[in-house]
Amino acid sequence: MIEVKNLTKHYGITVAVKDVSFSVKKGEVLGFLGPNGAGKTTTMKIITCFMPPTAGTVEVGGSDILEDPLSVREKIGYLPENTPLYSDMTVESYLNFIAEVRRIHPRDRRERVNRMIETCSLKGVLKKDIGALSKGFKQRVGLAQAMIHDPKILILDEPTSGLDPNQIIEIRKLIKELGKEKTIILSTHILPEVSATCDRVIIINDGQLVASGTPEELQNRAAGESVIYTTVKADAAKVQTVFTSLGWVKKCSVESKQGERARFKLLATQDVSDPTEQLYDIAVKNGWMLSELYRETLSLEDIFLKLTTS
Ligand SMILES: Nc1ncnc2c1ncn2[C@@H]1O[C@H](COP(=O)(O)OP(=O)(O)OP(=O)(O)O)[C@@H](O)[C@H]1O
Ligand SMILES: [Mg+2]
Structure with missing residues (x-):
């Protein structure tokens, strides 16, 4: 479903990602681990067409990120590290706006928006401006916008960061549930999260792949x-x-x-x-x-x- 081959990214003289290759199969939940500055966000930004690579190729569901970025973007729901939300929009109008941007048929919009409100527990804050929300609620709105068009692939950059313990459990459950039918890459620093939600793990350090396998395989190896x-x-x-x-x-x-x-x-x-x-x-x-x-x-x-x- 996702094929990353020899991916390299330079920021000026900084080499953020060095010759990284991995693939994610359909229906797999891949945990992306690495310390601060390892290159996780950079890799995710490239896969989601937010930034071109310096070298290497990425294919998403058969489409190349450089040749067919529109098709790649349609297949993907992306929760960025710092969700760029429109702070002066209410949650409700923002979700409706995203539904429109994602070209969800007007007939289905209300149902999709309601589904996300339910899934991400947003009912209590619908009329609030996004700018006035707490960090955790902003994160939930970010998750809602990533999933609203029911994409086949989800790329989630630290999905549980800033959430309270109850919500963390809820989101992990949700990811596990979503993982039954979707392909997911999630980055995290929280290691128990990986065992709780991921089928497979890759670890990068200093821009390079240092390990990959199931959580059990890594432990054994x-x-x-x-x-x-x-x-x-x-x-x-x-x-x-x-x-x-x-x-x-x-x-x-x-x-x-x-x-x-x-x-x-x-x-x-x-x-x-x-x-x-x-x-x-x-x-x-x-x-x-x-x-x-x-x-x-x-x-x-x-x-x-x-x-x-x-
Ligand atoms: N826009 C940028 N310009 C220059 N260097 C950058 C830029 N973005 C990231 N970097 C550098 O690239 C490297 C990888 O950063 P990246 O954000 O991908 O790491 P990360 O694994 O997501 O870290 P974290 O766990 O802290 O989110 C770091 O050395 C970082 O300083
Ligand atoms: Mg990051």
Whole structure:
């Protein structure tokens, strides 16, 4: 549905996006992650025809962004980072205006506008000027304008930014629901949001793609080595020797000691699938008393940090 190939964007001497390629399949919800200044907004602006790339190509539903921008724009609903809303229009007149701009048939306009009012919970502010709205309500109006023409593709730049916790949950639910029939790219800094709403994730850092996959795949791949904590009641030196002799144990250190109990920290290599079971087995065979056995897995946060800090 969306094909981004070797995308590069320079702003003067700043290289905001460097040779980025990815694709989004029909019906997929893609999470676009990256720290501040990574190039997310820039990429989204190019996909939505707000800005031409310096190099590379983007196709949206078979249309090229440079050759057929009108057709691309028709297929897409875009929530920009800072929604440029008309501040002296009321919410109601703005939505009607957008419905007109989006060339929704006059017969269907009222129904579409009402649908958006319902979906984005805007009933209470219809008569208010947009300029007088709180940040969160402006964001909701932004979402409403992005979806009003029922586009097949939604590009949402930080859709939950500025929303209160209740509304965040509502919007995530909505995105998940929309994702059943639409293709969505959303950028976010909120990592639990990705696990909650996205089928696939790409991470960019400093304009370059550093990872892509399902949230689970990223967790598995980046996990690499895992850390295991175990507390054993036995001769600590012997336990350490036995653990260290295991092929998959990179390092075994004594974290703390209390009476006959010692707490060990083990660094396991990637190529062992059942380290805790093996340790349990060894303890049983040696008649050691185990009072703790815990494997630490990396969260999406850890992975993000690992990939985007150097
Ligand atoms: N109009 C501009 N002129 C010059 N440089 C720009 C412009 N817009 C963005 N940049 C630079 O391009 C880089 C990427 O910015 P971009 O806004 O795409 O990042 P982002 O991933 O959306 O960040 P954030 O998470 O803060 O929204 C940054 O170094 C930024 O300073
Ligand atoms: Mg941005």
